[in-house]
Amino acid sequence: MTDARVAVTVDLVVLTVREHRLCALVWRRDRPPYAGAWSLPGGFVQLDEDLPVAAQRLMAERAGLAGVRVHLEQLATYGYPDRDPRQRVVSVAYLGLAPDLPASSRAQVLWEPVDDLTQRDQAAFDHRRILLDGVERARAKLEYSPLAAAFCPPEFTVAELRRVYEIVWGTPLDPRNFHRKVTKAEGFLVPTERTTTRDGGRPARLYRRGSAESLHPPMMRPAC
Amino acid sequence: MTDARVAVTVDLVVLTVREHRLCALVWRRDRPPYAGAWSLPGGFVQLDEDLPVAAQRLMAERAGLAGVRVHLEQLATYGYPDRDPRQRVVSVAYLGLAPDLPASSRAQVLWEPVDDLTQRDQAAFDHRRILLDGVERARAKLEYSPLAAAFCPPEFTVAELRRVYEIVWGTPLDPRNFHRKVTKAEGFLVPTERTTTRDGGRPARLYRRGSAESLHPPMMRPAC
DNA sequence: CTAATAGTGTCTGTAAGACAGTATTCA
DNA sequence: TGAATACTGTCTTACAGACACTATTAG
Numbered sequence: 001m002t003d004a005r006v007a008v009t010v011d012l013v014v015l016t017v018r019e020h021r022l023c024a025l026v027w028r029r030d031r032p033p034y035a036g037a038w039s040l041p042g043g044f045v046q047l048d049e050d051l052p053v054a055a056q057r058l059m060a061e062r063a064g065l066a067g068v069r070v071h072l073e074q075l076a077t078y079g080y081p082d083r084d085p086r087q088r089v090v091s092v093a094y095l096g097l098a099p100d101l102p103a104s105s106r107a108q109v110l111w112e113p114v115d116d117l118t119q120r121d122q123a124a125f126d127h128r129r130i131l132l133d134g135v136e137r138a139r140a141k142l143e144y145s146p147l148a149a150a151f152c153p154p155e156f157t158v159a160e161l162r163r164v165y166e167i168v169w170g171t172p173l174d175p176r177n178f179h180r181k182v183t184k185a186e187g188f189l190v191p192t193e194r195t196t197t198r199d200g201g202r203p204a205r206l207y208r209r210g211s212a213e214s215l216h217p218p219m220m221r222p223a224c
Numbered sequence: 225m226t227d228a229r230v231a232v233t234v235d236l237v238v239l240t241v242r243e244h245r246l247c248a249l250v251w252r253r254d255r256p257p258y259a260g261a262w263s264l265p266g267g268f269v270q271l272d273e274d275l276p277v278a279a280q281r282l283m284a285e286r287a288g289l290a291g292v293r294v295h296l297e298q299l300a301t302y303g304y305p306d307r308d309p310r311q312r313v314v315s316v317a318y319l320g321l322a323p324d325l326p327a328s329s330r331a332q333v334l335w336e337p338v339d340d341l342t343q344r345d346q347a348a349f350d351h352r353r354i355l356l357d358g359v360e361r362a363r364a365k366l367e368y369s370p371l372a373a374a375f376c377p378p379e380f381t382v383a384e385l386r387r388v389y390e391i392v393w394g395t396p397l398d399p400r401n402f403h404r405k406v407t408k409a410e411g412f413l414v415p416t417e418r419t420t421t422r423d424g425g426r427p428a429r430l431y432r433r434g435s436a437e438s439l440h441p442p443m444m445r446p447a448c
Numbered sequence: 449c450t451a452a453t454a455g456t457g458t459c460t461g462t463a464a465g466a467c468a469g470t471a472t473t474c475a
Numbered sequence: 476t477g478a479a480t481a482c483t484g485t486c487t488t489a490c491a492g493a494c495a496c497t498a499t500t501a502g
Binding site: 449450451452453454455456457458459460461462463464465466467468469470471472473474475 | 476477478479480481482483484485486487488489490491492493494495496497498499500501502
Binding site: 004005006007008044045046047048049050051074076077078079080081088090092 | 228229230231232268269270271272273274275298300301302303304305312314316
């Protein structure tokens with residue numbers, strides 16, 4: 001029985017919606033390997049540390065998001081032998097969904113549009129694949145879970161929630177049908193007494209996240 | 225930067241439908257730790273081995289399913305520090321869906337009903353949790369993917385496919401509505417010229433798996 | 449013949465998509 | 476006032492669920 005020991009890391013795919021684009025939190029690398037490329041924030045798992053704990057810790061230490069309310073879930077694990085040229089590394093990726101935050105407290109960490117990262121810029125290691133997997137997971141999650149609200153501030157309007165769907169899915173949605181569906185979905189939204197005019201026009205009611213963990217019926221992505 | 229090295233294993237949740245029950249492939253442990261308990265087949269990842277390759281290898285070596293057509297996908301990774309009393313082990317679990325096979329070639333490996341394993345018998349390590357996660361993944365996959373056919377032989381009838389859904393979901397389905405829905409779903413089933421009377425009654429057409437990777441519209445689990 | 453299963457058609461309620469129309473704000 | 480957005484209602488079509496009915500085998 002081979003008892004090989006390998007380094008285990010956690011890498012973070014942290015997504016948000018900023019300026020009408022889906023963005024991810026990345027480092028700009030200034031030293032080899034992959035100097036000049038972008039990479040996902042991440043780091044080694046410590047010896048007596050559970051994986052979700054490591055993800056939370058790295059969210060603060062490497063993503064600069066200490067004390068921020070972020071949904072975190074395990075995404076997948078990547079471990080082909082040559083993915084890091086220095087040593088064998090098995091990486092457990094976590095997916096985080098965050099509201100639009102002020103710029104990170106660390107200068108090295110930047111929000112970058114996902115499309116630019118995957119289509120234009122050079123990625124370190126297999127981080128392009130991990131990012132694409134995270135984006136696809138987020139797209140799927142919006143269908144059958146209320147996690148779109150994780151991209152919104154604590155109180156938000158139906159139109160803001162709709163823009164999250166439109167940007168993550170990359171497709172326009174009918175505002176009236178969206179409003180009807182989302183307000184009727186059991187446990188998705190809890191209305192507050194307050195309204196806002198930050199979107200212009202007639203004041204819109206503000207909502208909070210409901211307690212539902214899944215949506216019945218699910219939101220359907222168009223063009224299926 | 226802590227560079228801790230830990231042992232990495234792959235554990236397999238291999239499911240099938242046998243004798244009208246959802247069953248998993250398990251070992252009966254005859255030595256500590258957890259002597260007398262059941263455990264999932266698995267083993268260490270080798271130093272220059274990719275994770276899916278390790279899963280395939282262990283499917284042959286530890287599950288006794290060499291050369292069998294089994295759907296395999298990554299399930300999740302489990303790594304809390306004390307999950308193995310001997311050493312720190314991070315385990316990448318894979319989910320396998322297999323047709324009803326003749327008994328395994330290894331005497332130590334048995335198909336056991338999932339309900340017995342999770343409700344009655346003692347599990348080693350955190351394998352009860354891993355098994356439950358695998359079963360839940362399988363239940364969800366039947367909704368939006370054509371993977372139910374992975375539980376069937378290469379050619380199967382609509383009734384056999386329906387029984388897979390009924391057993392995995394644990395709920396009866398209307399045979400006529402199921403037939404209509406499943407035969408109209410684009411790319412799910414490919415009809416053959418052959419029929420069978422192995423279920424009794426009027427001969428039923430035999431189908432093969434289609435090429436679709438997802439179902440539109442999805443099959444819906446009742447009681448949602 | 450009967451029993452059993454395969455497969456089709458029909459009805460009804462619900463929900464999605466399209467979109468008219470009203471409500472309430474700002475400039 | 477008009478422009479913009481919020482919200483409600485209506486119509487059509489599609490599909491899920493319930494179930495009547497026909498088709499084809501074995502015994």
